[in-house]
Amino acid sequence: MKNLLNKNVTSINMDNFQTVMKEVSRKENVIDLTLGQPNFETPAYIKKAGIEAISNNHSGYTDFLGLYDLRKETSKYMNRLYDLTYDPESEIIITIGASEALDLTFRTILEEDSEVIIPTPVYVGYEPLVQMAGGKPILVNTVHHDFKLTADLLKKHITNKTRAVVLPYPNNPMGALLSQTELEDLANLLASKDIFIVTDEIYSELHYQDRHYSIASFEQVRDQTIMINGLSKSHAMTGWRIGFAFAPSFIIDAFLKIKMFSTVCATSISQYAAVAALKNEQMSDKEVLDMKKDYIKRRDYVYNRLLAMGLYVTLPEGAFYIFPSIQNTGLSSVEFSLQLLKEENVAVIPGSAFSNDGEGFIRISYAQSMDKLEKGMDGLEKFINSFSN
Numbered sequence: 001m002k003n004l005l006n007k008n009v010t011s012i013n014m015d016n017f018q019t020v021m022k023e024v025s026r027k028e029n030v031i032d033l034t035l036g037q038p039n040f041e042t043p044a045y046i047k048k049a050g051i052e053a054i055s056n057n058h059s060g061y062t063d064f065l066g067l068y069d070l071r072k073e074t075s076k077y078m079n080r081l082y083d084l085t086y087d088p089e090s091e092i093i094i095t096i097g098a099s100e101a102l103d104l105t106f107r108t109i110l111e112e113d114s115e116v117i118i119p120t121p122v123y124v125g126y127e128p129l130v131q132m133a134g135g136k137p138i139l140v141n142t143v144h145h146d147f148k149l150t151a152d153l154l155k156k157h158i159t160n161k162t163r164a165v166v167l168p169y170p171n172n173p174m175g176a177l178l179s180q181t182e183l184e185d186l187a188n189l190l191a192s193k194d195i196f197i198v199t200d201e202i203y204s205e206l207h208y209q210d211r212h213y214s215i216a217s218f219e220q221v222r223d224q225t226i227m228i229n230g231l232s233k234s235h236a237m238t239g240w241r242i243g244f245a246f247a248p249s250f251i252i253d254a255f256l257k258i259k260m261f262s263t264v265c266a267t268s269i270s271q272y273a274a275v276a277a278l279k280n281e282q283m284s285d286k287e288v289l290d291m292k293k294d295y296i297k298r299r300d301y302v303y304n305r306l307l308a309m310g311l312y313v314t315l316p317e318g319a320f321y322i323f324p325s326i327q328n329t330g331l332s333s334v335e336f337s338l339q340l341l342k343e344e345n346v347a348v349i350p351g352s353a354f355s356n357d358g359e360g361f362i363r364i365s366y367a368q369s370m371d372k373l374e375k376g377m378d379g380l381e382k383f384i385n386s387f388s389n
């Protein structure tokens with residue numbers, strides 16, 4: 001019967017990621033620098049709202065689009081932070097993490113052989129979701145372009161089959177950002193074309209420049225843009241599973257047709273907690289800023305340690321990952337990660353997990369305590385030094 005399974009599913013290949021993670025799970029006392037989630041607790045005022053939601057029996061289905069109060073708060077939040085204007089009645093849907101928003105997006109906009117341009121190295125989620133929706137991922141290597149999808153680079157890959165382009169900034173795994181000007185160049189290029197822009201801004205609050213800009217704020221592309229965000233990373237709420245999609249109403253209407261028959265609504269308790277998370281603007285800003293300050297300290301520490309080891313690395317401008325090159329060791333990124341784990345008990349993710357263009361790099365997450373980061377960097381340094389002996 002195995003041959004009857006859907007090829008779009010069975011052909012998904014996560015080997016590079018799983019080989020290392022399987023080894024990590026077999027070992028004890030690993031210094032784990034693989035984490036894709038904040039090592040902070042969900043802020044107390046949000047946890048309290050979740051507990052109150054349970055006590056107050058908010059345990060029924062909610063509106064398919066999500067609680068109106070939450071849509072209203074996300075609308076205000078996006079307006080306050082990024083000058084975006086979305087109508088909570090018709091242009092916002094609450095999803096089960098950013099992951100479901102991405103799934104709804106690709107299932108809605110893709111047809112057989114639609115091409116989706118994805119800049120690489122890249123977050124592991126897009127390619128499988130595009131493939132499962134019947135589309136064709138067109139991977140564009142940004143390694144020699146400061147890890148950025150520029151308008152010039154994008155232009156070279158647009159064909160008459162291009163249905164969408166993914167903009168994953170701030171970026172996982174490199175921590176790259178696009179500036180306001182770079183976004184405007186992309187907006188001007190795409191404005192005249194029948195191409196959707198899927199902008200995954202789940203790390204928008206974790207930017208280390210002056211402020212985050214969203215391509216959705218450029219009027220010329222607003223009506224072809226699906227903006228994805230959520231509370232997983234910004235508010236340390238990965239397990240609560242709250243994401244948002246913002247788009248013109250004709251897109252949200254189509255999302256609803258999938259959502260009402262697949263997952264119905266995001267968890268009610270989490271939605272009530274999310275209302276509290278955003279409604280209290282002062283608390284929200286304070287908690288996010290406190291975490292951000294800590295990430296910057298850790299980023300600078302790890303960056304300087306990597307430079308001192310003689311590794312080629314760029315300073316991340318957002319998210320909580322850093323992506324040094326390990327090419328000089330002569331090992332593949334999987335070999336490097338497995339040997340580092342075996343010899344120093346330090347776990348990192350091989351760059352090749354983030355597409356073939358990530359080969360020659362490793363991803364280190366600094367969403368980890370300073371103590372662990374210090375131990376991790378000591379282990380990595382010892383391992384790197386063993387190549388020059």
Ligand SMILES: Cc1ncc(COP(=O)(O)O)c(C=O)c1O
Nearest residue numbers: 036097098099123172202230232
């Ligand atoms: C770029 C990016 N997008 C989306 C997600 C998924 O977010 P969520 O946990 O809200 O589904 C992740 C998680 O690591 C991510 O790194």
